[in-house]
Amino acid sequence: MRVSPSTDFPDDRLGTPGIRWLAPPETKMRRAVGAPQEVTLERGREVLYKGNPCWLVKLQGYDSPEAVDELRGHRLLVPSSERPPLEDEDEFYVQDLVGLRVLMHADGSPAGTVTDIFDGTGTHDVLQIEVPGRPTYMLPFARELVPVVDLAAGVMRIEPPEGLLDLAVSGPDPDEDGAGEGWAGESGAGEAAPRRRRRRRQRKGGVAEAAPSPEMAR
Template sequence: MELVVGRVVKSHGIRGELVVDVRTDSPGDRFAVGARLVGRTGKGPKATDREVVVEAARDHSGRLLVRLEGVNDRDTADALRGTLLLVDSDALPENDDPDEFHDHQLEGLRVLDTAGAQLGEVTEVIHTPGGELLSIRLSDGSDALVPFVTDIVPEVDLGAGTCVIDPPEGLLDLGSS
């Protein structure tokens, strides 16, 4: 399974740097010098993949500025706008911490309340400067953002394919549909 670790937003400067929205908890590992990623342009059957190699990466205003091998000017960088940067989930290291998860492990989990009633499904993990949020598609079709903290998400059971949430009053009423 391929996992998105970043998306090229735009070019930066005239020497081929790319502004990348980071979609991983480990940007230092995923965008380390020499890291090999898959760059996917387009969608569906028209999508094309090519291997890209990271030459350099640095923090910039909550995003990364990334240089890829062979991307040395603004025109080449501009052509990569919207490119998804992917890794193979098999290449990710095993996680020994029972309270840490890769995004792809959480996406698709059934969401239950503390009484066991099904509330919906995790559709995405959103990384913000304040922490992670679970985007949940509720049973009524609306969406809600739930902070991924132990007080609100006390249990994740990957084997059962579930996570239990104990939302404060009103949290699920403020869905972002």
């Protein structure tokens, strides 16, 4: 089956045989319906599909196109305990950032909740932040704009460009085709953000979030 990796460690996650967890597709609210099931990864290799890198993997017990087709939209996961430690203080796992409460750095007033992170087209990745009763807004994940990330307290403190929260720029539905492309420029926040010489980015510790393709089953 064909799988698109969403991890910074694809060789370990998709190329090394062992136990993985198969999770059902997420809803538009980014919630999975049903508990993950244990599966065995027999083998995997990286290939190009329509010019883009992906992986062909074989899961034990899924030996026919019909069986693989039932996995369309499922995700392969690993336990959080198996994530490699991060050595850089400016690196975070995406899963640890989603759900953080967002506060204004100046006065501690609430500014929403991190609901998603997208790969930026420029220097920085982009946070999607939701505020109850207001449109979603986007913020580049740069130290100048996000000076404090306190995972233990479940809090992120931000110093957004003037007027950003008033504009509350909305982004496209992340479940629609093309979502996550060009966020930094399209949100309007990316151009206003000062750039750092060293990129502040997130590590992705999962395995894959994509639709297996039955015609690519091995």
